[in-house]
Amino acid sequence: MNFDFTEEQLMLKQTMRKVSKEVLEPMIKEQEGKPITKEYLTKVMKAIKPYGLLGTTIPEELGGAGLDVMTYALIYEELPHELKGIGGVSPGLARAIANNGSAYQKEKFLPGLLSGDKTGCSANTEPNVGSNQAEIQTTAYLDGDHWVINGTKTFITNGIHADYIGVSVQFDRSKGSQGVGTILVDRNETPFESRPIKLMGFEGGDLAELYFDNLRVPKENLLVPEGEGHKGKLKGFHVWRCFVAIHAITIADKALEYSLQYVKEREQFGKKIGSFQLIQEMLADMKTDIDAARLLAYRALDMVNKGKHCRLETSMAKAFAAEMAVRVTSDAIQIHGAYGLTSEFPLERLYRSARILPIPEGTTQIQQLIMGRELTGISAFK
Numbered sequence: 001m002n003f004d005f006t007e008e009q010l011m012l013k014q015t016m017r018k019v020s021k022e023v024l025e026p027m028i029k030e031q032e033g034k035p036i037t038k039e040y041l042t043k044v045m046k047a048i049k050p051y052g053l054l055g056t057t058i059p060e061e062l063g064g065a066g067l068d069v070m071t072y073a074l075i076y077e078e079l080p081h082e083l084k085g086i087g088g089v090s091p092g093l094a095r096a097i098a099n100n101g102s103a104y105q106k107e108k109f110l111p112g113l114l115s116g117d118k119t120g121c122s123a124n125t126e127p128n129v130g131s132n133q134a135e136i137q138t139t140a141y142l143d144g145d146h147w148v149i150n151g152t153k154t155f156i157t158n159g160i161h162a163d164y165i166g167v168s169v170q171f172d173r174s175k176g177s178q179g180v181g182t183i184l185v186d187r188n189e190t191p192f193e194s195r196p197i198k199l200m201g202f203e204g205g206d207l208a209e210l211y212f213d214n215l216r217v218p219k220e221n222l223l224v225p226e227g228e229g230h231k232g233k234l235k236g237f238h239v240w241r242c243f244v245a246i247h248a249i250t251i252a253d254k255a256l257e258y259s260l261q262y263v264k265e266r267e268q269f270g271k272k273i274g275s276f277q278l279i280q281e282m283l284a285d286m287k288t289d290i291d292a293a294r295l296l297a298y299r300a301l302d303m304v305n306k307g308k309h310c311r312l313e314t315s316m317a318k319a320f321a322a323e324m325a326v327r328v329t330s331d332a333i334q335i336h337g338a339y340g341l342t343s344e345f346p347l348e349r350l351y352r353s354a355r356i357l358p359i360p361e362g363t364t365q366i367q368q369l370i371m372g373r374e375l376t377g378i379s380a381f382k
């Protein structure tokens with residue numbers, strides 16, 4: 001493993017850091033407390049496009065940025081944590097289309113997603129289907145030239161405003177996970193009902209429940225056919241686990257940064273609190289925790305990049321980093337005392353944002369079961 005990044009990678013990272021500070025953070029500040037709108041989402045997409053965050057690993061001949069996974073992750077690391085969900089999900093759908101789509105689908109869906117004029121999302125979770133994605137209950141059947149989709153999807157990031165939705169469906173219940181595939185829905189052509197969901201730590205985000213009631217979608221929109229859906233999705237999860245780890249590290253970094261500043265200002269017993277050994281112990285543990293998570297994430301990304309078998313390593317990175325961010329943001333509140341709990345300081349917001357992360361892209365428990373399966377060869381679940 002070699003984490004001496006190239007000059008080009010470091011330059012891209014530095015550029016993104018500058019853009020985040022000078023352009024994106026003011027945008028986030030201006031948006032604070034307001035409901036997310038389509039205009040805001042488009043503004044974010046357009047602002048991050050020049051730095052490869054929409055084109056990501058998609059080949060240049062398809063209009064993408066042609067980055068390798070590691071370089072993409074290094075740039076993504078510099079994106080403010082508030083934008084990591086909305087800015088990551090839409091390119092995720094674009095990558096799925098670039099990897100699996102027909103010529104028609106690439107021509108129809110990719111240009112809008114890559115320019116930032118359109119946004120996308122992936123709808124897998126259902127009211128009764130969370131961790132076990134093999135049990136998808138939303139159904140699709142062919143009727144003439146159209147798929148007819150019935151079902152409900154829930155906790156969908158970008159779900160209110162996304163133009164294009166990759167919907168996982170069950171084509172044939174008798175086949176279980178082998179019956180699962182994905183159909184693309186163009187919301188403007190075939191509208192459907194949705195409602196926003198309020199979620200702790202996700203106040204500035206777009207999270208929704210989607211309702212498909214005999215939704216008729218053109219036959220050509222079949223992205224992943226029956227039999228390949230569940231397997232294909234697992235591959236995607238694999239990469240996204242590393243990106244959730246990177247998301248967690250960004251939040252924890254911020255919490256440590258604020259804490260280091262505060263301990264040099266706040267005085268008790270006539271001394272800066274940073275001079276107390278127990279405070280220094282907390283800071284040392286926070287930094288060690290963050291660096292351990294970063295090394296696990298970089299190792300997993302390096303393995304993904306090289307196409308190595310890395311289920312154990314991506315699960316370790318995701319589970320450790322997500323739980324680490326909860327610990328570190330909690331300690332940061334402790335260091336700030338009661339001020340850390342007030343909304344006048346950013347710590348309670350960071351804590352709430354961190355608390356989300358052990359749940360999506362496979363809960364901590366699911367990651368532990370994957371690790372257990374990789375270590376023992378025995379599966380604790382289907």
Ligand SMILES: Cc1cc2nc3c(=O)[nH]c(=O)nc-3n(C[C@H](O)[C@H](O)[C@H](O)COP(=O)(O)OP(=O)(O)OC[C@H]3O[C@@H](n4cnc5c(N)ncnc54)[C@H](O)[C@@H]3O)c2cc1C
Binds near residue numbers: 123154156
């Ligand atoms: C912020 C956010 C954004 C999201 N965005 C999306 C999105 O864009 N698209 C999408 O499709 N979904 C999205 N989700 C949904 C997410 O993928 C699910 O929440 C996740 O898969 C877990 O499912 P669940 O919440 O139904 O929990 P459940 O699966 O019901 O789990 C409940 C509890 O049981 C535990 N558990 C489950 N099975 C086992 C087992 N076999 N052994 C031990 N413990 C077990 C879990 O770890 C958890 O503690 C998002 C969720 C959040 C919080």
